[in-house]
Amino acid sequence: MIWNTNLRWRLPVVCLLLEVVMIVLFGVFVRYDMDADPHWVEEKAIKNLTTDLENEFYYRYPSFQDVHVMIFVGFGFLMTFLKRYGYSSLGFNFLLAAFGIQWALLMQGWLHSFDGRYILVNVEKEASHCGGSSCAARGPGAQAHTLVPIHQVKDAGGSMTIHAFGAYFGLTVAWILYRPNLNQSEERKSSVYHSDLFAMIGTLFLWMYWPSFNSAISNHGDAQHRAVINTYCSLAACVLTSVALSSALHRKGKLDMVHIQNASLAGGVGLGTVAELMILPFGSLLIGFICGIVSTLGFVYLTPFLESRLRIQDTCGVHNLHGLPGIIGGAAGAVIASIANIDLYGEEGLAYTFGVERSKTSWNPNMQGRLQAAGLFVSLAMALVGGIIVGLILRLPFWGQPPDENCFDDSVYWEGPSYLPAFPLMTRAETRPVSVAPRTRVCPT
Amino acid sequence: MIWNTNLRWRLPVVCLLLEVVMIVLFGVFVRYDMDADPHWVEEKAIKNLTTDLENEFYYRYPSFQDVHVMIFVGFGFLMTFLKRYGYSSLGFNFLLAAFGIQWALLMQGWLHSFDGRYILVNVEKEASHCGGSSCAARGPGAQAHTLVPIHQVKDAGGSMTIHAFGAYFGLTVAWILYRPNLNQSEERKSSVYHSDLFAMIGTLFLWMYWPSFNSAISNHGDAQHRAVINTYCSLAACVLTSVALSSALHRKGKLDMVHIQNASLAGGVGLGTVAELMILPFGSLLIGFICGIVSTLGFVYLTPFLESRLRIQDTCGVHNLHGLPGIIGGAAGAVIASIANIDLYGEEGLAYTFGVERSKTSWNPNMQGRLQAAGLFVSLAMALVGGIIVGLILRLPFWGQPPDENCFDDSVYWEGPSYLPAFPLMTRAETRPVSVAPRTRVCPT
């Protein structure tokens, strides 16, 4: 079956229409939060604040920027490892994330910060997290983060509601869209030397800024600080075990860039739920230790199994980077929450960390633990149901999907990638380069 | 005509001389602002400040760093899209920006913060903006930002005084330096696969950190916060319309990396003037929407027209990224300023935003609107006059310009780019690589 991959009218119309809808909805519903409104001057006087620094902006802006780097540079470049998919990886990630920011702001606004009339927006609520979720799912992606109804569940860095949800949502979609003849694109489903280096730009920025991701919406002060330290510890440990397993599982002990690019990040995913809890630094190391091992094992044994037996094609290893570590993170959250106590947190700290009234006598750690476990199952269930629905919609034949032999190939959707090396083969001694077809510019109709 | 492109004595002498001049002028004129002086301890006591956080450093440093990333990584990599111009793009941008920082600090210092004896420097005044301006113009670039005499004009992100000025200044210079036979370099005036990926490093860091650029010198608190939110909204909308137009204008609906790399940034330029004004989030989306469309149309229709009819060679599309969106931004500023009112801003907020004394009864929004429009025209006029003067100076034959057939080619000014692919062609089965001439190291005279 030959699909029509010409996007000429479908893509422009969809983009323009969506953006017009956004402008209208923003016009009706979105206003500045007091922190970003000129009335802030008066607000300060009312609240008796002596300094502009109490503006939420100064608590959040550095983390907010780091999270954007993760989404646009991190996820964008991580997928450039495919040798002919660099334009698509960067370009479509850019498009999805730019739309995701706007859409998530509306969704989260209506559900969580709607005052009956307006969504009040500031840098905290700008909700880049959702962008991350949609990128992880590489699909249209409804976010559990938005939808999970149990608000008391702690999930600062989204192990359950972003990573596990996104991964199993995406895998379910991939299961429905299974292409038995995708091996026709097999030759392109691999990397070349420089594409692996480009991918490392993504890996490293994701790794370095993951602590900002896991702490971006934490409480001010110690919680934000602790989430950063815990995430760093987990990520650092994860690098060592990823390297160890990568070498141990190769018959000559050689390392595989795929593991370094992906498994080394699993510690950030696995630490998401417990980021701001009292897991202590050694507990964070332990989670990273386990995630690095499980993720690398997943790449070596599970991904081939998923494809051959379960007919799930997981090209980017989403299951190993987001799925398994997300479940580990959710489970760790249930355990750590259930052993919370006043010694560890202090009386005020305990109430503040779990967001409960100190007078609310019904709350106890054990209940919180069960709540966490429930949150994980709800996330997974929603991922499966949502994935099936979206998968079926995507099977409809008007989406312009490429035929099997053109998957992972920029030339279907992009003008001009000529697949030539950077320069014609010539040595400096030669005077004239081998002729190269110059990149054709767009020809207006 | 064969120019002498040997920079051996000209470049070193100019660099060393300029730097010696800088050291002398800095020695005579530049001192630390109180925020960066050890006497700050005593100042704090005098001002009754209880915390070091009130040091300007903590309000500005994250934005300050982001702006540097834009200038050095962003503009540096953006121009690596040319297949043989990567060294020059990164190296000359690096050199120009490093000098621009020092020079702008002096210029802005004398004009704006000279206390009669010293220029007092801190991270806010370090004036990276000027670096941005000189990069946009890709030339020696006098800055309107420094020179525009009407200080009451609002132009936080420099739509008029940085972008429109820089673009039309540069285009005027290009018009004077028109090379009718530049088509001899045509083959190199295009990209290859990996050079487009390098360029995306530039695009993405520019896109992500543009909110820091537009808010870098805004007032503390709500203004800085609002400028960030507005810029993000505009940039996000701009990506969608750039993609839409790129596809719609191609006969097969394919996307063009040139548009994704450049037009997606136009929303940041267009939002520059109004960044901290009460344009509301939907107004920001609307500006981004328009800028993405106009910029992409510019690339497809206007750039070829400029070259064929007006004899202006705009290789990087400066007119589409900085020129047109800069004018849109300036015009938007005039409109938004003229509808300012106490309902929107609050009484104190209005005075604070526009920097007027509340007792100053002569000020009114309408007047501000006219002032903004005047600022735009002054910027454009200065760009034309300045561009003509500098263009004529640059026509003098002792600058070491490359001949037409060597434009866009690193090998004129750089040792060693051998234009070979990353590795000799060999498969892993082969035992010995095809011989490659190793990169020659510098031979001292």
Place this chain on the structure above:
Amino acid sequence: MIWNTNLRWRLPVVCLLLEVVMIVLFGVFVRYDMDADPHWVEEKAIKNLTTDLENEFYYRYPSFQDVHVMIFVGFGFLMTFLKRYGYSSLGFNFLLAAFGIQWALLMQGWLHSFDGRYILVNVEKEASHCGGSSCAARGPGAQAHTLVPIHQVKDAGGSMTIHAFGAYFGLTVAWILYRPNLNQSEERKSSVYHSDLFAMIGTLFLWMYWPSFNSAISNHGDAQHRAVINTYCSLAACVLTSVALSSALHRKGKLDMVHIQNASLAGGVGLGTVAELMILPFGSLLIGFICGIVSTLGFVYLTPFLESRLRIQDTCGVHNLHGLPGIIGGAAGAVIASIANIDLYGEEGLAYTFGVERSKTSWNPNMQGRLQAAGLFVSLAMALVGGIIVGLILRLPFWGQPPDENCFDDSVYWEGPSYLPAFPLMTRAETRPVSVAPRTRVCPT
């Protein structure tokens, strides 16, 4: 002699074992500092703090993140200039730094912040500096930063204790490990076009974030602010003189990417010791001016001399980037400290900057200057002794070193780099690509 380069059991066992040891030691010794502990809520009440902003997190987090970018992206990509060493440069730097973070936290903790029972960790003490040191030495690297016994020595940015120490430590190791037949790898000890562009990612992030490195552990307020301004000035001047010398030393006046990539950073190294002292902006420019010249001269004349006469193979130019500028920085520190006075610093400022009790009458600038000079000599002596010990250990034959003809070659330790250009040679007119062996995935034993 053929070494066994199969890492299969050695690398995994070492990594897993080290990480287990880390988990145990962290479990016994490492706890959160009060700023990252839930008891912070109560602490605030006790200390009468009105705002969470006084949490150390908000003073340090942006710098802390910048320093991580330097270590992981900066040093990782800087060494990708070698045409076949990209995987190793990025991967092994990643591994070393991830371990270095944990190890340094313990070492520094025991020596500097051990309360008899626990090491209390926060973002300031997380001690990325040590990671930097180990990267500079490209070896296991004991850190002078940790060991230098004279705590009154000022060395904010580590000119002496990180850069000079690391460089001479590494060079001593290289001297002991001298390989007379390394010229068999000569062909790979060079760059290709795109590998130089990848290296510039490293250079630019190092350059931009060096001010954060030099100010990361400075006192709050003016000291942190001043260290940033001084470092920027030095770096900016250094770019101009590096470019000048690079051109002047080439017979045709052409620039060399090696100098742009490395010498342009020497100003950051040279400014390390004096970063927070009253060197004034023109003094910073002067140090950068000198460092750019000395470093470029080092690349052109000294590196070949070291190899041919002293049998020290300095592939990355560590001596020119870290060694010489580190000594300049240490010397500058001695001079600047010895001319400190109350006029420049203010009475309180002087005491605060040099960390002395105001009543401590024995302290005087002259003594401080001598102390600084002593610190430099101690650093160098420790580098030599440490380098000899570690070098001798590394000569033991069980480390899996590659044979001479496989140095600078990823394929020894990495699965799959096929050294092919990004795409098979084909023009878009051709219908089928030249066959390329797809990247082999890991085969589990």
